[in-house]
Amino acid sequence: MSTRDDDDEGKLLGEYGVDLLGGSAAAEQQLQAGGVDPGAVLDTMSHVVAGVAEVKPPAALKARLMESLGKVNRFEWAVDRFAAMLKVGVDKASQLLMAMDEPASWQPGPVPGCELYYLDAPVAGAIAGFVRFNAGVTFPHHIHKGEESVLVLQGSLRDSDGTVLVTGTAERKGAGTEHAITALPGPPCIYAAVVLDGLDIPGYEL
Numbered sequence: 001m002s003t004r005d006d007d008d009e010g011k012l013l014g015e016y017g018v019d020l021l022g023g024s025a026a027a028e029q030q031l032q033a034g035g036v037d038p039g040a041v042l043d044t045m046s047h048v049v050a051g052v053a054e055v056k057p058p059a060a061l062k063a064r065l066m067e068s069l070g071k072v073n074r075f076e077w078a079v080d081r082f083a084a085m086l087k088v089g090v091d092k093a094s095q096l097l098m099a100m101d102e103p104a105s106w107q108p109g110p111v112p113g114c115e116l117y118y119l120d121a122p123v124a125g126a127i128a129g130f131v132r133f134n135a136g137v138t139f140p141h142h143i144h145k146g147e148e149s150v151l152v153l154q155g156s157l158r159d160s161d162g163t164v165l166v167t168g169t170a171e172r173k174g175a176g177t178e179h180a181i182t183a184l185p186g187p188p189c190i191y192a193a194v195v196l197d198g199l200d201i202p203g204y205e206l
Contacts, residue, residue, distance in 0.1 A: 073098050075153055078192075081170065085149055085194050087122035097153075100130055100190070110204040113137035121194065128194045133183045140204070143178040146196030155189035157181045165191075 028038045073079070075097040083093035096119060099105055106115040114133035121128040126146070130153075133139055141160070149172050156166040160180040165171060173179070175197070183189035 110140055110201050126196045127198045130192055132188050132190045134188050135183050135185045138182040141180040142199050142201040144199050146175045148173045148195045150191050150193045152191045155187045156184045157189045
């Protein structure tokens with residue numbers, strides 16, 4: 001089946017065998033270049049698979065697996081940065097990010113399609129939390145009484161000054177700055193924010 005020795009064939013199969021099963025033309029070409037017949041490999045694999053008896057996992061094992069999947073933090077990449085923003089430990093930051101998916105955590109925001117999730121602020125007089133708003137929704141014009149720190153956790157938004165922030169982007173705005181922001185097409189935009197001394201949204205009480 002091959003013009004190379006068994007070790008070389010083993011390396012080729014280990015690297016390209018699974019891709020070959022997936023119908024990868026590139027994997028087929030690489031195997032052929034190495035002197036391995038892709039057709040023979042597929043025939044052998046089909047015989048092996050046909051001889052394997054189906055094994056159904058115990059119900060308890062499936063339940064544990066589903067439970068563990070449900071506990072995966074989809075914002076794990078942001079834990080350290082969010083912990084620094086909120087001045088909490090990483091374990092606490094991770095818990096807060098995971099709790100974000102609980103519907104009861106949210107309350108209506110200043111406009112339809114926008115929700116707020118308040119957190120304990122790192123310093124007295126500050127406001128901290130998450131903002132979630134759907135694509136096309138504009139968080140209304142507001143004024144920062146103190147410095148604002150923002151970390152985009154999901155989706156993207158456009159600032160009224162034209163700046164676009166995407167997932168993973170952090171930004172700071174100084175005291176006295178003002179703007180509006182609009183969620184761009186895609187999943188609902190979610191960002192974490194800490195605003196020292198709070199902010200003013202005309203016609204809305206935070």
